[in-house]
Amino acid sequence: MxxxxxxxxxxxxxxxxxxxxxxxxxxxxxxxxxxxxxxxxxxxxxxxxxxxxxxxxxxxxxxxxxxxxxxxxxxxxxxxxxxxxxxxxxxxxxxxxxxxxxxxxxxxxxxxxxxxxxxxxxxxHPLIAALGPEPLSDAFDAGHLAAALQRTRRAVKLAIMDNHVVVGVGNIYASESLFRSGVHPERAAATLNPEEIDRLVAAIKATLTEAISAGGSTLRDFVDSEGKPGYFQLNAFVYGRNDTPCRVCGTLIRQIRIGQRTSYYCPHCQR
Known part of the structure; x- marks a missing residue:
């Protein structure tokens, strides 16, 4: 999608x-x-x-x-x-x-x-009125995310994919952002400490900025206005790389299901 x-x-x-x-x-x-x-x-x-x-x-x-x-x-x-x-x-x-x-x-x-x-x-409009802040805006910061995460004990990956918390952090970008911040995707959202929240906000912003620069991801159906696919997924650290070595530590990337969505993580780099 x-x-x-x-x-x-x-x-x-x-x-x-x-x-x-x-x-x-x-x-x-x-x-x-x-x-x-x-x-x-x-x-x-x-x-x-x-x-x-x-x-x-x-x-x-x-x-x-x-x-x-x-x-x-x-x-x-x-x-x-x-x-x-x-x-x-x-x-x-x-x-x-x-x-x-x-x-x-x-x-x-x-x-x-x-x-x-x-x-x-x-x-x-009803489809837009209840949406959370844009992830690349100043409104999405550590204070906003900390307040949202404190209210839930669901997995942090599900929390950052919630459009009421922040918009646009889809499955690929959630997996990549959590890897970059060193946070395990199954961690209860309310257990993240301030340092981890700071890292996660920075990682979300960096991941999405790089994805936009790369023209999006190589999704099967996605092409841009000129019919060209995106290339961000070619540079992914974890997404779609099950049983391949982590590009940082060499540990094999693992695949799990969280909220009916496939998730990827490094068991060494993410805690």
Whole structure:
């Protein structure tokens, strides 16, 4: 599933084409996504100038004078920029066509993504209002994380993957951040001491920053706006490296299940 780095990579890829552009039309070929695409959406945005393009958690927000277009990539979605009107393929569900002729095409084999509309302030939309802070913002610091972890004894890996605690720390990035901070993924969240919390916050920020720079991870379905895969997973310390030597100490990486998700850790480096 595309996570924060993949969505941010997509945002950066499409931004030069969308920012300050005007929408000619929205062409919907399949409206049955995770939630039905609103029937009046093409009429709402036709002829409207795009004012901004933002990301909140895993949502892309395209701002207009009258509201905000909310896009979620779901489990297998991708957005690609087309400079010509190439014939759509089976899983190409909608095109956002700009006045310049450029098309933003959404492809989603599993149809678990979303195209929705928010009147007024998009931050008040039900899908966005309760989200935690952005991990690369100043709002996500040791004080915030310490307060969140003190309230739960669940595994720390599950806690940092909770979008109410902090957004965008998906399975791959949680495993990598915990390795970098030296924290075992099964540790009860409330048992982390201040030094460990400091290290974990720094590790989350560093891991996600590197992942964005690498264009996201080599997930099976993820490609960026130019159709290229991400490469962060090639540099992973633990994720997907079960029974291979730790790159730091040489101990074999182990694989376990936490909250129905596969997790990886080094039994020597992580306590």
């Amino acid at each position: 595309p996570e924060l780095p993949e969505v941010e990579t997509t945002r950066r890829g499409v931004a030069p084409y969308l920012e300050l552009a005007t929408v000619r039309e929205l062409v919907i070929r399949e409206s049955r996504l995770r939630w039905p695409i609103p029937a009046d959406l093409p009429a709402r945005i036709a002829g409207q100038p795009i004012r901004n393009l933002r990301r909140r958690a895993k949502y892309l927000l395209i701002g207009f004078d009258t509201g905000t277009l909310i896009i979620h990539l779901g489990m297998s979605g991708s957005l690609r920029v087309l400079t010509e009107a190439f014939p759509p393929e089976k899983h190409d569900h909608f095109d956002l066509v700009l006045a310049s002729g450029v098309r933003l095409r959404y492809r989603d084999p599993r149809r678990f993504g979303a195209l929705l509309w928010a009147d007024g302030d998009a931050s008040e």
